[in-house]
Amino acid sequence: MNPLSFHAPVLLIAIPLLGAFAVPLIGRLGAHLRRIFTGLIALLTTACAGLVAATVFSAGTPITYVLGGRLTLPSGMNFPIRIILEVDGMSTFMVILTALILVTAVFYSFSYWRRRSGGTMYDSLLFLLGAGIFGMELTGDMFNFFVFLEITSIAACGLIGFRVWQGRSQEAAFKTMALYTLSGLFVLLAIGLLYGKYDGLNIAYLAAHIGSGLVDRIALGLLLVALAMKAGVVPMHMWAPDAYGEAPAPISAVLVANSQASLYGLFRVLFTLYGLAISVTTLGWIMIVLALLTIFIGVTMALIQSDIKRLIAYGAVSQIGYMLLGVGVGLATSAGQPDYGLVAMQGGIFHMINDAACVGLLFLAAGVIIRAAGTRNLNMMGGLAHDMRWTAMFFMIGALALAGIPPFNGFASKLMIYESTFRYSPILAVIAILGSILLLAVFLKVFQAAFLGPRTISPIERPSRLMLASMGVLALVVIAFGLFPGFFVHTIVGPAAKALWLGRDAYIGAVMGG
Amino acid sequence: MNTIDTGYGIWNSIVWTLLFLGILSIGFWIRSLGRKDYKAGTGQTKVFLSGNEEPDPKGLHVRGDHLYWGMIAGFSGYYERIRRWHTGILSDYAAWFIGILSIIFIILGLIR
Amino acid sequence: MMIGNFPYIVAMLLVAIGIYALLFKRNLIKLVIGISLVETGVNLFLVTLGYRTAGIAPIYTYAPNAKPMVLPTPQALTLTSIVIGLATTALLLSFVVFIYRHYGTLNVREIKELRG
Numbered sequence: 001m002n003p004l005s006f007h008a009p010v011l012l013i014a015i016p017l018l019g020a021f022a023v024p025l026i027g028r029l030g031a032h033l034r035r036i037f038t039g040l041i042a043l044l045t046t047a048c049a050g051l052v053a054a055t056v057f058s059a060g061t062p063i064t065y066v067l068g069g070r071l072t073l074p075s076g077m078n079f080p081i082r083i084i085l086e087v088d089g090m091s092t093f094m095v096i097l098t099a100l101i102l103v104t105a106v107f108y109s110f111s112y113w114r115r116r117s118g119g120t121m122y123d124s125l126l127f128l129l130g131a132g133i134f135g136m137e138l139t140g141d142m143f144n145f146f147v148f149l150e151i152t153s154i155a156a157c158g159l160i161g162f163r164v165w166q167g168r169s170q171e172a173a174f175k176t177m178a179l180y181t182l183s184g185l186f187v188l189l190a191i192g193l194l195y196g197k198y199d200g201l202n203i204a205y206l207a208a209h210i211g212s213g214l215v216d217r218i219a220l221g222l223l224l225v226a227l228a229m230k231a232g233v234v235p236m237h238m239w240a241p242d243a244y245g246e247a248p249a250p251i252s253a254v255l256v257a258n259s260q261a262s263l264y265g266l267f268r269v270l271f272t273l274y275g276l277a278i279s280v281t282t283l284g285w286i287m288i289v290l291a292l293l294t295i296f297i298g299v300t301m302a303l304i305q306s307d308i309k310r311l312i313a314y315g316a317v318s319q320i321g322y323m324l325l326g327v328g329v330g331l332a333t334s335a336g337q338p339d340y341g342l343v344a345m346q347g348g349i350f351h352m353i354n355d356a357a358c359v360g361l362l363f364l365a366a367g368v369i370i371r372a373a374g375t376r377n378l379n380m381m382g383g384l385a386h387d388m389r390w391t392a393m394f395f396m397i398g399a400l401a402l403a404g405i406p407p408f409n410g411f412a413s414k415l416m417i418y419e420s421t422f423r424y425s426p427i428l429a430v431i432a433i434l435g436s437i438l439l440l441a442v443f444l445k446v447f448q449a450a451f452l453g454p455r456t457i458s459p460i461e462r463p464s465r466l467m468l469a470s471m472g473v474l475a476l477v478v479i480a481f482g483l484f485p486g487f488f489v490h491t492i493v494g495p496a497a498k499a500l501w502l503g504r505d506a507y508i509g510a511v512m513g514g
Numbered sequence: 515m516n517t518i519d520t521g522y523g524i525w526n527s528i529v530w531t532l533l534f535l536g537i538l539s540i541g542f543w544i545r546s547l548g549r550k551d552y553k554a555g556t557g558q559t560k561v562f563l564s565g566n567e568e569p570d571p572k573g574l575h576v577r578g579d580h581l582y583w584g585m586i587a588g589f590s591g592y593y594e595r596i597r598r599w600h601t602g603i604l605s606d607y608a609a610w611f612i613g614i615l616s617i618i619f620i621i622l623g624l625i626r
Numbered sequence: 627m628m629i630g631n632f633p634y635i636v637a638m639l640l641v642a643i644g645i646y647a648l649l650f651k652r653n654l655i656k657l658v659i660g661i662s663l664v665e666t667g668v669n670l671f672l673v674t675l676g677y678r679t680a681g682i683a684p685i686y687t688y689a690p691n692a693k694p695m696v697l698p699t700p701q702a703l704t705l706t707s708i709v710i711g712l713a714t715t716a717l718l719l720s721f722v723v724f725i726y727r728h729y730g731t732l733n734v735r736e737i738k739e740l741r742g
Binding site: 224446 | 515516517518519520521522523525527528530531534571574575576577578579581582585586589592593596597599600602604606607608610611614615618619621622623625
């Protein structure tokens with residue numbers, strides 16, 4: 001293995017982290033130089049993500065990267081001082097997703113902040129958030145996971161409250177930060193409990209020894225609820241519309257990736273850490289019930305919103321439900337492992353990247369709409385399509401894809417979820433389809449209110465080419481994933497689903513040996 | 515490449531797209547069979563509103579909240595309840611969090 | 627035995643008081659104090675996990691052979707967690723400052739512009 005791909009996992013965390021702390025220094029040399037540097041770091045991060053993906057997929061097994069060496073005490077005792085990064089198919093999938101959203105958000109931000117005081121701190125926090133998300137996805141160590149979780153919390157809330165001149169954004173940031181901190185502390189408590197029982201922090205080590213005692217159950221409950229909260233699962237979703245709605249538009253897109261990183265943590269805990277230790281049927285049904293609540297309440301709340309970003313935010317919350325539904329069915333059937341369980345897993349996981357791309361696209365388009373209309377209230381908009389054709393088209397693509405209309409990507413993943421959950425229990429598929437129909441209605445409302453109708457307002461500010469290009473990249477991803485679903489399911493989603501569903505032994509074996 | 519197996523059947527995006535374009539072009543073909551001998555710009559192409567004059571389109575746009583007014587009014591019982599949930603108060607958010615945590619603890623304590 | 631478990635009870639009590647403050651107090655500053663208390667409870671829990679009766683500080687070059695050392699890992703975790711806690715508390719308090727400037731109140735029940 002060449003040294004670059006050997007070190008790729010750690011570089012993927014180190015490069016955005018370097019960017020985060022170097023941006024304030026480079027910013028002193030001038031805004032232009034800072035932009036070049038920021039763009040360079042974003043592209044390097046993406047390249048690194050590609051390298052990680054290539055390495056893992058060619059290896060076929062989880063790869064590990066050891067930070068810190070082995071120390072032998074004078075007494076002859078081996079004392080491992082190390083943190084392990086462990087990258088398997090699922091981590092790689094999440095890395096691809098995050099890199100895609102991060103790079104588009106960075107380039108979109110260039111012109112988003114043109115006339116306002118964006119600048120150094122914004123770029124710095126954005127890269128910190130990126131580094132934290134990558135860290136959560138790559139780490140093989142529970143405590144390290146907590147540290148990265150907190151990094152994402154702090155950076156995310158700093159960005160949500162970035163517009164200090166708006167009271168609402170401060171309110172959203174405070175609420176979100178309080179809940180993030182609480183959930184982070186519960187995760188830490190769970191990690192402490194597991195450490196106390198098993199005397200280790202490595203996920204693979206803990207997974208090899210995990211039991212089903214009282215301590216394990218308390219730790220599982222804490223981890224499950226804390227990570228579900230951070231993913232925005234109903235009824236713990238109330239921070240999500242506040243945060244997504246009040247954050248600057250590109251940040252809303254990255255926050256979706258952040259929520260999905262928490263979802264990844266949840267899946268990792270349930271599948272890899274606990275495996276079959278505690279009744280998977282019950283855990284699966286807990287997830288399914290939460291998923292149905294999330295789908296239904298998210299989408300019905302979206303229908304009555306008149307703030308465009310809050311509306312999309314509720315739509316994003318409802319989409320988390322589909323991922324939970326697919327993976328929940330996968331979890332519930334992971335003891336017997338029927339065929340449709342794997343399809344459900346693949347559908348749920350495929351929907352993660354589809355949702356990130358579509359919701360990201362919608363949030364970016366919403367940022368353009370808000371700039372153009374000068375308001376966020378849908379009741380004050382109308383006829384924007386006359387002047388902003390590209391934005392209208394991108395918004396349409398994102399909305400149709402999210403509502404699951406063929407031939408876009410949302411349809412492919414939702415079809416997999418519908419058909420596999422139907423075989424598990426028909427009512428699940430019925431509610432899922434109902435949610436999709438309502439979601440189409442929701443986005444019809446936005447499209448009708450903002451773009452259609454006679455030309456009532458003329459755009460205050462048109463989108464720059466860079467903004468259109470960033471949206472275009474996401475729209476291309478949406479179309480590509482929709483036209484070639486088989487290819488992507490085979491190359492990136494399949495390994496991810498397998499890594500969670502069947503790869504527990506391989507994950508443990510990569511660290512523990514044997 | 516562009517086919518996924520869903521367990522029940524298969525979905526091929528290219529076949530669907532070609533079919534969609536085919537049906538679309540049939541639609542346009544049928545449209546093209548229509549009469550072309552009308553006079554544009556005269557009363558023949560005007561919107562017919564029971565004989566009334568067509569009003570100025572400005573102000574006729576169906577705004578955001580009016581689009582599903584009837585449906586939301588129909589489900590007003592549900593919506594009033596669900597709106598009362600979303601109080602916007604941090605303590606309530608935290609209370610939901612702690613509440614779900616306790617429910618999950620109870621479930622995890624009961625199962626084997 | 628009871629005395630040995632005492633720190634755990636105190637830690638959980640701190641967590642419970644913190645959650646109580648978060649749920650039932652009105653003042654935003656008190657909410658932040660509540661979160662801080664939860665954090666202290668968790669930190670105390672972590673340190674207690676690593677404690678061995680009559681143990682000494684885990685600096686291994688000075689360690690006499692016979693005596694037990696307290697575990698170093700939980701202390702490292704606690705240190706990290708304290709640093710993170712400092713950052714979160716500072717961030718929360720700065721949001722409180724800005725909220726007060728914009729809303730003119732610290733009552734959590736009045737800060738609900740984002741709802742529904």
